[in-house]
Amino acid sequence: xxxxxxxxxxxxxxxxxxxxxxxxxxxxxxxxxxxxxxxxxxxxxxxxxxxxxxxxxxxxxxxxxxxxxxxxxxxxxxxxxxxxxxxxxxxxxxxxxxxxxxxxxxxxxxxxxxxxxxxx
Amino acid sequence: xxxxxxxxxxxxxxxxxxxxxxxxxxxxxxxxxxxxxxxxxxxxxxxxxxxxxxxxxxxxxxxxxxxxxxxxxxxxxxxxxxxxxxxxxxxxxxxxxxxxxxxxxxx
Numbered sequence: 001x002x003x004x005x006x007x008x009x010x011x012x013x014x015x016x017x018x019x020x021x022x023x024x025x026x027x028x029x030x031x032x033x034x035x036x037x038x039x040x041x042x043x044x045x046x047x048x049x050x051x052x053x054x055x056x057x058x059x060x061x062x063x064x065x066x067x068x069x070x071x072x073x074x075x076x077x078x079x080x081x082x083x084x085x086x087x088x089x090x091x092x093x094x095x096x097x098x099x100x101x102x103x104x105x106x107x108x109x110x111x112x113x114x115x116x117x118x119x120x
Numbered sequence: 121x122x123x124x125x126x127x128x129x130x131x132x133x134x135x136x137x138x139x140x141x142x143x144x145x146x147x148x149x150x151x152x153x154x155x156x157x158x159x160x161x162x163x164x165x166x167x168x169x170x171x172x173x174x175x176x177x178x179x180x181x182x183x184x185x186x187x188x189x190x191x192x193x194x195x196x197x198x199x200x201x202x203x204x205x206x207x208x209x210x211x212x213x214x215x216x217x218x219x220x221x222x223x224x225x226x227x
Binding site (some may be wrong): 042045049109111112114 | 154164215219220
């Protein structure tokens with residue numbers, strides 16, 4: 001159980017175009033999903049927290065207008081990289097927290113396989 | 121603010137040798153600590169969490185509040201343990217990750 005999928009797994013786009021990445025919880029409901037960015041040989045950097053039915057909370061330094069997040073349902077969150085530039089090339093990972101919450105479920109997150117974005 | 125420190129970026133041990141991956145944290149509240157593992161070409165997955173006090177794949181980790189540490193240990197490393205290991209601190213329903221330690225178990 002607790003599977004999170006991401007689509008696409010890999011995308012290459014031209015500079016200036018927008019790219020949408022989907023994150024789905026397949027067998028559980030997730031009121032909260034998280035979007036991370038992982039740089040080569042470095043840790044995961046939290047970009048934003050996505051709450052179902054409300055606006056995302058962005059971490060300091062992350063441009064809201066560039067990284068649009070939508071969490072329209074309990075099983076789907078999307079990240080749209082708008083007007084992508086080569087410096088946006090990275091590995092984007094989403095995670096989801098079980099909506100049950102409480103006790104040991106409060107902080108545990110289940111991770112997607114990641115999306116490799118390359119902007120030419 | 122919370123902080124997780126993993127001092128070793130790379131760690132190599134021989135098969136059958138003990139291994140310890142260090143993790144220290146800084147947090148003013150009551151911490152919830154996790155170890156996540158990422159095998160080559162696979163997604164990040166939970167290895168263990170301190171509240172469970174369990175042993176997974178032979179790994180254990182004890183929360184030491186006095187030393188603010190949550191080191192990951194295994195008495196006899198196996199080649200299949202080679203992976204990237206991340207220590208994480210859960211707070212305010214978020215996870216703060218350490219920078220990770222790449223463990224290589226040599227034959």
